[in-house]
Amino acid sequence: xxxxxxxxxxxxxxxxxxxxxxxxxxxxxxxxxxxxxxxxxxxxxxxxxxxxxxxxxxxxxxxxxxxxxxxxxxxxxxxxxxxxxxxxxxxxxxxxxxxxxxxxxxxxxxxxxxxxxxxxxxxxxxxxxxxxxxxxxxxxxxxxxxxxxxxxxxxxxxxxxxxxxxxxxxxxxxxxxxxxxxxxxxxxxxxxxxxxxxxxxxxxxxxxxxxxxxxxxxxxxxxxxxxxxxxxxxxxxxxxxxxxxxxxxxxxxxxxxxxxxxxxxxxxxxxxxxxxxxxxxxxxxxxxxxxxxxxxxxxxxxxxxxxxxxxxxxxxxxxxxxxxxxxxxxxxxxxxxxxxxxxxxxxxxxxxxxxxxxxxxxxxxxxxxxx
Numbered sequence: 001x002x003x004x005x006x007x008x009x010x011x012x013x014x015x016x017x018x019x020x021x022x023x024x025x026x027x028x029x030x031x032x033x034x035x036x037x038x039x040x041x042x043x044x045x046x047x048x049x050x051x052x053x054x055x056x057x058x059x060x061x062x063x064x065x066x067x068x069x070x071x072x073x074x075x076x077x078x079x080x081x082x083x084x085x086x087x088x089x090x091x092x093x094x095x096x097x098x099x100x101x102x103x104x105x106x107x108x109x110x111x112x113x114x115x116x117x118x119x120x121x122x123x124x125x126x127x128x129x130x131x132x133x134x135x136x137x138x139x140x141x142x143x144x145x146x147x148x149x150x151x152x153x154x155x156x157x158x159x160x161x162x163x164x165x166x167x168x169x170x171x172x173x174x175x176x177x178x179x180x181x182x183x184x185x186x187x188x189x190x191x192x193x194x195x196x197x198x199x200x201x202x203x204x205x206x207x208x209x210x211x212x213x214x215x216x217x218x219x220x221x222x223x224x225x226x227x228x229x230x231x232x233x234x235x236x237x238x239x240x241x242x243x244x245x246x247x248x249x250x251x252x253x254x255x256x257x258x259x260x261x262x263x264x265x266x267x268x269x270x271x272x273x274x275x276x277x278x279x280x281x282x283x284x285x286x287x288x289x290x291x292x293x294x295x296x297x298x299x300x301x302x303x304x305x306x307x308x309x310x311x312x313x314x315x316x317x318x319x320x321x322x323x324x325x326x327x328x329x330x331x332x333x334x335x336x337x338x339x340x341x342x343x344x345x346x347x348x349x350x351x352x353x354x355x356x357x358x359x360x361x362x363x364x365x366x367x368x369x370x371x
Contacts, residue, residue: 023324024098024369027051028063028074030334032362036060036074038098039339039358041368043325046341051360055092055100062115063367067122070094070371071103071144075113075127078105087113089125089138091145098369103143109136109150115171115219119178124201126172126181133167135183135194137201153203157188160214161235164188170218170234180206180249184217186234191217193249209251211240219272222246225279228254228302232273232284239273239284239295241302257304259284259293271318277326281307281349285317285331292320292331292342294349310351313340321366328354332363339363 022040025048029035037051058077065072071091078088087110091103108116112131118140119126125138125146136150155167168187174196175182181203183192189211194203211217216235222244223229229244229251237259243252259270268288275282275297282295282304290312295304312320314333322329322344329342329351341356 022049025330026054026063026072026367026369027332027339027360027363028060028365028367029360030061030362030364031059032337033360034058034060036063036072036092036100037360038100041323041330043323043327045356046328046343046354047356048330048339048341048358050358054098055102057090060090061113062365064116064118064125065367065369066118066140066144067120069122069144072100072367073116073118073125073146075108075116078107082107086110087129087131089113089116089127089146091140093144094369104145104147106138106146106148107150108138109152110134117172117174119174119196119198121178121198123198126174128169128172128183130168130170130186133169133185133187135169135172135181135192135203137203139201151201151203153194153205155185155188155192157190159187159189159216161216163216163235164214171220173220173222175249176222176246179247182220182249184220184231186216186218189213189215189217191220191231191251206249209242212236212256215240218270221273221275221282223275223279223297223302224277226299226302228297230273230275230282232259232270234269234271237268237270237286239282239304241304243302254301255303257295257306259286260289261309264289272320274320274322276322276344276349277324281344283320283322283329283351285312285320287316287318290315290317290333292317292329292351294351296349307349308351310342310353313342313353313357314338319363319365321368324368324370330366332366334362334364337361337363339366
C-alpha cells in the first residue's frame with residue numbers, strides 16, 4: 001500500500017504525464033566568464049545541461065527577474081564607462097527560446113555592485129554597492145530597461161576587522177509589504193533598514209539592526225511562511241536567527257549558530273543562505289571549508305537544529321539555489337568553475353552528492369526561470 005501511495009504521489013508531482021519539462025537556469029559570472037549563461041534543468045533527475053552563453057556582459061554577477069515581465073537584470077561593469085566610474089545595472093529581454101536580448105544599462109550609483117532586487121511593482125531596482133558602501137534605486141522604464149539617474153544613499157561607519165575599514169553594502173531585500181528595503185552591510189556590522197517609497201523609489205533611513213562586532217552580515221533569507229529571518233554573517237561564520245515583523249522590517253534576536261565544524265582550523269567565510277520552499281530547512285554555504293551546511297527549522301520558535309555538512313563538489317561555493325521542486329540544491333563553485341547538483345532528503349533536509357556537475361567560468365549566481 002505504501003509503495004502504491006508513493007507512486008501515486010510521484011505521478012502527481014510529475015503532473016500525471018510521466019515527464020517533466022526542463023526548467024531554464026540563468027547563470028551570472030565574474031570576470032572569468034564576462035557573460036550570462038543558460039542551462040536546462042531536469043527536475044526529475046537533477047541533470048543540468050552544459051551551460052551556453054546567451055549574453056556578453058562584463059562581470060554580470062548577480063541576477064534578478066522582473067516580477068511581471070520576461071526581463072532579466074544584472075549588475076556589472078558598463079559597456080560604456082560612466083563619468084563617475086560607477087558600476088552598472090543592465091536589463092535583458094527573455095525570448096520565447098529563453099535567449100537574452102540587451103535592453104539597456106544605467107549607472108548603479110556606486111562602486112563594486114554585488115547584489116540587486118526588483119521591487120514588487122516592477123518599477124525600481126535596488127542595488128547594493130560593496131565597493132563604496134552605497135545603496136541605490138534605479139528606475140525601470142515602460143520597456144523594462146533601467147533608466148535615468150540612480151537615487152543613492154551613502155552609508156558610513158566601520159567595524160573591528162581589516163575587512164571593515166568602511167561600509168560594504170552586500171545585499172538588497174524588499175519586504176513583502178514593499179515599503180522597506182533591508183541591506184546587510186558587512187563593513188559596519190548592521191542590517192540597514194530603509195523606508196521605501198514605491199511611487200518614487202526614494203529611500204529614507206530607518207532603524208538599523210546591529211549584529212555582533214566583526215560578524216560581517218552578508219545575505220538574508222526571509223522565511224516563506226513564518227515570521228522569522230536568517231542572516232548569514234560572512235566574517236565570523238555564523239547564522240543569526242531573528243523574530244521578524246514584516247510591516248516595519250523589524251528584527252528581534254533569537255539565537256546564533258556556527259556554520260563550521262568545531263574542529264575545523266582552516267580559513268573560511270560564508271556566502272549564501274536560503275530557506276527551503278517548504279519552510280522546514282535552512283542552508284548556508286562555506287567558502288574554504290567548501291561545504292553546504294543544513295539545519296532543520298523549529299516551526300514554532302524558528303530555532304535551528306544542525307543536520308550536517310555536505311561538500312559543495314568544488315571550490316568556493318559563493319552561491320547556491322534550491323530548485324522549484326525542492327528536491328535539489330545547485331551549488332555554484334566560483335573558484336573551481338563548476339556547478340554541482342546535490343539531492344535534498346525530503347524528510348530530514350540532509351544533502352547528498354549526485355553525479356550531475358557542469359563547467360562554467362566563475363559562476364556567481366544561479367537563477368531559475370519558471371514562467
